[in-house]
Amino acid sequence: MTLRRKLEEKFFRVLTALVALLVVFVLAHILYTIISKGASSLSWEILSQEPKGGFYMGGGGGIVNAIAGSFYLAIGASILAFIVSLPVALFINIYLIRYRRLLIGVRFFLDVLWGIPSIVYGAFAFTIMIFFGLRNSLGAGIVTVGALIAPIMIRAMDEVLKTIPIGLQEASYSLGSTKTETAYKIFFKQALPGFATAVLLAFGRGIGDAASVLFTAGYTDHVPRNLSDPTATLPLSIFFQLGSPIEEVQNRAYAAAIVLTFIVLCISITARVLYRKK
Amino acid sequence: MSIKTTIPVISKEAAHFQVVPGEVPVLNIRNLNVRSKNAQILKNINLVVPKNKITVLLGPSGCGKTTLLKCMNRLTDLYSELKLDGSIEIDGEDILSGKYDITQIRQKMGLVMQRPFPLPMSIYDNIAYGLKIKGIRKKSIISEKVEKHLREVALWDEVKDRLKTSAQRLSIGQQQRLCLARGLAVEPEIILADEPTSALDPISSRVIEEEFLKLKADYTIILVTHILRQAKRLADFVVFMYYGEIVEYGPASEIFENPKTDILKEYLRVGH
Numbered sequence: 001m002t003l004r005r006k007l008e009e010k011f012f013r014v015l016t017a018l019v020a021l022l023v024v025f026v027l028a029h030i031l032y033t034i035i036s037k038g039a040s041s042l043s044w045e046i047l048s049q050e051p052k053g054g055f056y057m058g059g060g061g062g063i064v065n066a067i068a069g070s071f072y073l074a075i076g077a078s079i080l081a082f083i084v085s086l087p088v089a090l091f092i093n094i095y096l097i098r099y100r101r102l103l104i105g106v107r108f109f110l111d112v113l114w115g116i117p118s119i120v121y122g123a124f125a126f127t128i129m130i131f132f133g134l135r136n137s138l139g140a141g142i143v144t145v146g147a148l149i150a151p152i153m154i155r156a157m158d159e160v161l162k163t164i165p166i167g168l169q170e171a172s173y174s175l176g177s178t179k180t181e182t183a184y185k186i187f188f189k190q191a192l193p194g195f196a197t198a199v200l201l202a203f204g205r206g207i208g209d210a211a212s213v214l215f216t217a218g219y220t221d222h223v224p225r226n227l228s229d230p231t232a233t234l235p236l237s238i239f240f241q242l243g244s245p246i247e248e249v250q251n252r253a254y255a256a257a258i259v260l261t262f263i264v265l266c267i268s269i270t271a272r273v274l275y276r277k278k
Numbered sequence: 279m280s281i282k283t284t285i286p287v288i289s290k291e292a293a294h295f296q297v298v299p300g301e302v303p304v305l306n307i308r309n310l311n312v313r314s315k316n317a318q319i320l321k322n323i324n325l326v327v328p329k330n331k332i333t334v335l336l337g338p339s340g341c342g343k344t345t346l347l348k349c350m351n352r353l354t355d356l357y358s359e360l361k362l363d364g365s366i367e368i369d370g371e372d373i374l375s376g377k378y379d380i381t382q383i384r385q386k387m388g389l390v391m392q393r394p395f396p397l398p399m400s401i402y403d404n405i406a407y408g409l410k411i412k413g414i415r416k417k418s419i420i421s422e423k424v425e426k427h428l429r430e431v432a433l434w435d436e437v438k439d440r441l442k443t444s445a446q447r448l449s450i451g452q453q454q455r456l457c458l459a460r461g462l463a464v465e466p467e468i469i470l471a472d473e474p475t476s477a478l479d480p481i482s483s484r485v486i487e488e489e490f491l492k493l494k495a496d497y498t499i500i501l502v503t504h505i506l507r508q509a510k511r512l513a514d515f516v517v518f519m520y521y522g523e524i525v526e527y528g529p530a531s532e533i534f535e536n537p538k539t540d541i542l543k544e545y546l547r548v549g550h
Contacts, residue, residue, distance in 0.1 A: 170348075
């Protein structure tokens with residue numbers, strides 16, 4: 001090897017290692033910041049109680065309204081998105097598979113939907129709510145977040161279905177299956193572990209999103225009792241508390257951030273494990 | 279069984295591939311052409327497949343054997359770029375005409391592929407699946423048929439204690455026999471086999487070959503292979519294909535001992 005090539009080799013090896021380290025460092029630093037600032041405020045009271053009077057001024061209580069609200073919202077949205085995504089993903093891979101151009105178009109369209117900022121979904125849903133005279137509510141939040149995560153779920157399912165070998169499809173048809181039978185009896189079963197991953201990915205995205213719920217789900221100090229109640233969410237809980245000038249309240253925002261990060265990390269790791277087991 | 283039917287002569291040049299005196303035809307292909315965007319994959323195929331015999335489609339890779347096989351149960355539908363014309367008649371129905379229910383036509387044929395693709399369910403359900411699709415609901419009948427067809431492919435003794443476990447955990451040789459049994463369970467008239475032993479070890483291959491020799495008493499078998507020795511072991515009739523055309527067709531003994539064309543002579547010489 002010439003000296004130039006040796007140097008080139010060394011330079012790029014060091015460069016890639018440094019960039020990789022940087023990414024790890026950023027993640028570690030985020031975790032360090034929220035833990036160092038929030039851990040002291042993390043208590044059973046925070047996790048289990050609704051905000052009491054003067055909570056945002058440093059009063060007692062907790063953020064269970066936001067924790068429960070976020071779960072209700074993300075679970076509801078994931079179920080809704082799943083109901084929409086499953087038929088779409090199967091349709092793409094069973095029926096559209098013969099039409100190459102249309103297939104590419106549909107996938108592109110879904111990727112565009114994926115890329116639309118969540119605040120746009122929020123604003124869009126908000127205009128519809130105004131039109132129908134609806135108030136901020138858990139239901140509206142579920143629909144909005146559902147619309148936000150559906151393209152993610154569809155594309156994730158689509159990627160799983162794409163890996164099913166054409167041979168399995170041929171085997172199914174050659175036994176006399178219809179397309180519907182092939183979709184729901186063969187493809188669905190074959191892709192089930194991957195689908196679980198897709199749902200969890202979308203769930204993780206939904207639970208962490210602030211902008212789409214800002215106008216649609218509202219905010220409240222209470223755990224919602226039905227779909228027409230407004231609901232608090234963890235991202236907005238962090239947002240409102242972090243805006244406070246009082247340090248104790250700010251630290252509680254970090255505690256909420258620890259909770260949210262922990263939930264999202266758990267979901268990501270579960271999704272990975274499920275995907276590997278496939 | 280030996281009802282002698284006169285075989286219709288379609289055209290003069292096609293007649294060359296038709297004459298199989300004394301055989302009962304089950305599948306009748308006439309003037310079949312298959313084109314893709316920029317190539318003609320099959321050219322003017324005329325072929326009559328005789329009942330209860332093993333007809334081997336022989337030829338080098340890429341000569342259109344697999345495509346021809348896939349035309350027979352219209353799996354070609356899955357590939358939008360393929361354009362078919364001509365006719366393929368089974369029981370007097372032209373399956374390419376689009377008049378008939380394709381799922382029922384496909385059940386007249388059991389397909390065994392190069393690699394086994396067990397359905398993502400238990401061993402038992404792999405066989406039961408086709409039966410349920412046919413509308414058989416009674417559990418006792420299904421169980422009985424599952425056993426019968428697993429015995430038919432000599433798999434019963436190996437799996438009878440774990441029928442409820444996933445079929446994807448079987449060895450590849452067992453999977454291939456399961457796929458054969460699965461195809462037999464829908465009670466087809468014809469077995470289409472596309473290089474069924476190409477992914478298998480020699481012992482599993484031999485088991486499959488022996489199954490075919492037994493099964494021809496009840497079924498018509500169309501086997502694609504590029505293994506000359508396998509063709510010699512199994513074939514009653516041989517169709518030799520080259521670049522999308524049928525070059526020679528006839529009883530195995532005649533094809534192997536008296537090849538007429540130079541291409542086939544060369545293929546037999548090199549392939550031996």
